[in-house]
Amino acid sequence: MFSKQSLCTERLSLVPLSANHLEGLYQAGQDPQVWRWVLMNYTQTRTMLTEWFTNTAQFHAQQQVVYAIIDKATQQVLGTTRLFALNKQHLTAEIGHTFIGTAWQRSFVNTHAKYLLLCYAFDELGLVRITFNTHEKNTKSRNAITRLGARFEGISYKDRLLADGSSRNTARFSIIDEQWPAIKSQLEGKL
Template sequence: MDYTKNIVLENSRVRLRPLEAADFEELKTVAFDDSIWQFTITRAGDVLSLAAYMAAAEQARQAGQRYPFVIIDRASGRLVGSTSYYAVDPDNQRLSIGYTWLGAQYQRTGLNRAAKHLLLCYAFGTLQMERVELETDSRNQQSQEAMRRMGATEEGTLRHHRVLPDGYRRDTVVFSIIRPEWDGLRHSVFAAFDA
């Protein structure tokens, strides 16, 4: 994974490009909604926390720990959220997709699945990964259902796994997609984006 590379991915619904400091003003219009951050480890629901979120994402990219993207709705051209690759393990050919959030008005519209399509295509194709992992708070039923609908396999729950900003120690549900499953999912669940 080359963290210095300017990775731009696009399908019929969304465009992903690297998150930049200049995205702050437009992301403000969708990020300042507490409901988005209810189950997340990082928060960006106000000016200070969004600035900190973006700075941390850039620092993690420079350190080779995370590759953050901005999600652009191709229909409107608007920035609607962000997602990232992280925990990239080239020796074991696996990585995680996470730090994903969308403005409330863009949830359940297909944009998240379209973004996941791009990230999975790049992970299994260009990066030659064998395994992609996704995690979510055990209380976040909407996120878990989205992962199931995209064909990810629920592997189990890591108890008392992460501490949230409010001090709550969450259980994390782990999902994955592996290379032998990808071709079938690409031509079924993600077929609308793979034209």
């Protein structure tokens, strides 16, 4: 169901992730703060990044598409994001596994990237629900998701096991198809 097409605004491109993007991802992921709330820092070493690319980013191609986030002005790789957990029967998916290099956080990047993914999900794929999940304590991510127009649905306790062995409580958000036209208009005003 997913196509391997690039998605673009005037300032940003989402390009299906390839091995050519790995060095840029490695550079973008070097600030440890990027990984504070994430399940695993796969940019710790170039070897880990290559293994992640081969074993995780390419996994379930029918259920996910992983993108490199690229600044159109500089062609610099700023991070990665994905549309995943596609459920064709229920017409749902999740947006996440996003990381954006520290220098690009709280800039235009997240709004443009999520706008592109949401347009693709609702307008091209005809999905009816998109979910966003983040660590309960990750206020930066929660605020960014809320700024998109997503609705907070609650906390799922001990939802995921983290690399250090502790459990993550997950804050869940969603956007549904009836909300999408108003949210799309709002996001277009921010582009």
